[in-house]
Amino acid sequence: MAIERRPLREQIRDELMDRLTRGEFAAGTDVNEAVLAAELGVSRTPLREALIALAGEGVLESNQGRGFRFAPVSRTEFRELVAIVAALESLALESSDPAHLRAIAPRLLDLAQGFPDQVATHATVDRRDDEWHGLLLSGCSNERLIDLLGRVKAGMRRYENLVVAEDEPVARESEEHCEIARRLLEDDLPGAITALRANWVGGMERMLAHIPAE
Amino acid sequence: MAIERRPLREQIRDELMDRLTRGEFAAGTDVNEAVLAAELGVSRTPLREALIALAGEGVLESNQGRGFRFAPVSRTEFRELVAIVAALESLALESSDPAHLRAIAPRLLDLAQGFPDQVATHATVDRRDDEWHGLLLSGCSNERLIDLLGRVKAGMRRYENLVVAEDEPVARESEEHCEIARRLLEDDLPGAITALRANWVGGMERMLAHIPAE
DNA sequence: ACTATGTATTTTGAATACAAAATTCTGAAC
DNA sequence: GTTCAGAATTTTGTATTCAAAATACATAGT
Incomplete structure (x- = not known):
């Protein structure tokens, strides 16, 4: 058993990037934090940290009050x-x-x-x-x-x-x-x-x- | 009165960058989240979100269990x-x-x-x-x-x-x-x-x- | 049927609470 | 005086809670 000693936010970020590469997230769709957190088996806190990191890389966009969505492609x-x-x-x-x-x-x-x-x-x-x-x-x-x-x-x-x-x-x-x-x-x-x-x-x-x- | 409608994490990020530019943070020193949050009058949650964003820009480094520190210069x-x-x-x-x-x-x-x-x-x-x-x-x-x-x-x-x-x-x-x-x-x-x-x-x-x- | 308005529900943003690590402190052994 | 072990304390990482904003829904009026 590999004990993961990296912060959850990083593991979550990687997992989200994997899913994105697999085409599981369509561009422009918004993230439901509660649902996604439950799916990943973590709380919203580290999930949100991962989302913020991904927003910094341009993968996601964030709007006040409206949360995160996968950035539209153009x-x-x-x-x-x-x-x-x-x-x-x-x-x-x-x-x-x-x-x-x-x-x-x-x-x-x-x-x-x-x-x-x-x-x-x-x-x-x-x-x-x-x-x-x-x-x-x-x-x-x-x-x-x-x-x-x-x-x-x-x-x-x-x-x-x-x-x-x-x-x-x-x-x-x-x-x-x-x-x-x-x-x-x-x-x-x-x-x-x-x-x-x-x-x-x-x-x-x-x-x-x-x-x-x- | 200007009503701030940006997320706290962004306001905090900007404030931290201002302080950094003013030389208030020495390179290599670590961030005490509780102290800094109290100083800014916010909770640790949005502060940590700002710290994560700044880490993504190379301003800060993070180490599991040890929190954040201002990235050393070289x-x-x-x-x-x-x-x-x-x-x-x-x-x-x-x-x-x-x-x-x-x-x-x-x-x-x-x-x-x-x-x-x-x-x-x-x-x-x-x-x-x-x-x-x-x-x-x-x-x-x-x-x-x-x-x-x-x-x-x-x-x-x-x-x-x-x-x-x-x-x-x-x-x-x-x-x-x-x-x-x-x-x-x-x-x-x-x-x-x-x-x-x-x-x-x-x-x-x-x-x-x-x-x-x- | 459509719009508008007020209410219920969902969802986010932020604060608080808690557990696990890391650090600091203390004192004993050498 | 130094070093080590173990307890006390601090600090982080994550979960939970709460309030406010946004959305969805239902009802009334045209």
């Missing part, structure tokens, strides 16, 4: 978030040790090419993508930047379950990752950063069609 | 924060309407040159600097970016009260702001961004000496 906001993440990941690459980048490049290439299976659930695709970007940023020593990226990406998870299947875009994503990895292999950091930006812009455009007009 | 973290803010402000400039930038450039120049008074308290200098950067970013339509910048800068406030007076650096800061404004006047956005980055790097270096070694 194409505009998605574009904004992608621009931010692209800039932050670029910065992370810039401030990474070039030697380390060269060292992980082969593995990045492997991962990018590795899964040509057509039948992957959306969840697995996203998990792999996270893993790939995680490895890409593994050499960044800017801890605050890594932390910040995690928060901003949490705010983007709301969009991940909007897309259903698709096989062609996955191939494109894979090809773009290969391109980045190849640049890193050749020690072409500026080229890698450009390719990374293109990857985010490309991923954004592929996603945009799936976001309902507000 | 040169490393300051460098990290400056790199992040520089990147985000650059992005904000890039995604601003060039016409708007040209339009505000004269006012930016005015503000930068406007205050040659040697006897300015550190607080006023910081307020002016905030105002100047606020105007610089006023044309950025990326709301999430503006919001994020606010949060990251909140985490940087801990460093502002470390510096005591200085007059030469203020002149440098002013000169750098002029340079940025001039670039904008000439419609040289890449030049302005480069100058903006230089401004942050310069400000950082001037500050570094005042940060105690960890």
